Amino acid sequence: KQEVTQIPAALSVPEGENLVLNCSFTDSAIYNLQWFRQDPGKGLTSLLLIQSSQREQTSGRLNASLDKSSGRSTLYIAASQPGDSATYLCAVRGTTDSWGKFQFGAGTQVVVTP
Amino acid sequence: DAGVTQSPTHLIKTRGQQVTLRCSPISGHKSVSWYQQVLGQGPQFIFQYYEKEERGRGNFPDRFSARQFPNYSSELNVNALLLGDSALYLCASSLTQSTNEKLFFGSGTQLSVL
Numbered sequence: 430k431q432e433v434t435q436i437p438a439a440l441s442v443p444e445g446e447n448l449v450l451n452c453s454f455t456d457s458a459i460y461n462l463q464w465f466r467q468d469p470g471k472g473l474t475s476l477l478l479i480q481s482s483q484r485e486q487t488s489g490r491l492n493a494s495l496d497k498s499s500g501r502s503t504l505y506i507a508a509s510q511p512g513d514s515a516t517y518l519c520a521v522r523g524t525t526d527s528w529g530k531f532q533f534g535a536g537t538q539v540v541v542t543p
Numbered sequence: 544d545a546g547v548t549q550s551p552t553h554l555i556k557t558r559g560q561q562v563t564l565r566c567s568p569i570s571g572h573k574s575v576s577w578y579q580q581v582l583g584q585g586p587q588f589i590f591q592y593y594e595k596e597e598r599g600r601g602n603f604p605d606r607f608s609a610r611q612f613p614n615y616s617s618e619l620n621v622n623a624l625l626l627g628d629s630a631l632y633l634c635a636s637s638l639t640q641s642t643n644e645k646l647f648f649g650s651g652t653q654l655s656v657l
Contacts, residue, residue, distance in 0.1 A: 433585070460642040461642070463645060465648075470631070471650055471651070472547075472649050472650040473586070473633065473635075473646075473648040475645050475646065480643060518585055520585070520646075527600060527601060528640070529576050529598055529640060530588040530601060531576075531588065533587075534585050535583070535585045536585055
């Protein structure tokens with residue numbers, strides 16, 4: 430059974446510092462991994478999708494890496510801003526899971542202080 | 544173009560009642576998935592529908608059911624509500640049911656069961 434873990438559960442950094450968010454998963458048989466952002470009481474905003482054959486994806490200040498064999502992904506956010514404060518979740522789509530299912534981690538809550 | 548829209552945004556019910564939640568996918572998207580998110584946890588997969596057929600089901604009791612209409616909108620029904628059903632219910636859409644696609648989420652319906 431796939432399990433997705435995000436450590437730490439919460440993180441506070443001063444503005445301008447780079448953010449490093451970790452995601453680990455137990456079963457490397459995945460189609461892809463997606464990173465999301467969630468503001469309090471709101472839905473999820475898709476940030477980056479990495480296919481299992483890819484090593485990384487970049488979008489603006491965001492960069493996500495994937496090491497499928499070790500079951501890890503890292504989301505880097507460069508030069509953090511107070512507007513980056515949110516909960517960041519990773520989700521994996523496993524090849525042996527129910528069709529359409531993404532397995533989510535519990536998220537890392539990020540606070541960027543001015 | 545509008546994103547994924549969900550209604551209502553908030554709902555209060557009492558134990559034993561029944562509830563229907565609604566979702567309209569992004570225009571052109573044919574796949575709809577439903578997730579339940581309890582406070583402090585990541586979303587849990589409930590169902591995926593594609594072309595009006597159930598294609599995937601998570602580990603939820605039969606009190607939970609859903610359907611997809613010819614216009615690809617969807618409804619999630621929950622019967623005999625329990626206190627533990629209190630959660631944010633999220634709908635997500637994708638273009639097809641391909642394993643390579645991003646999920647796009649709505650803002651959710653916050654259900655409170657008293």
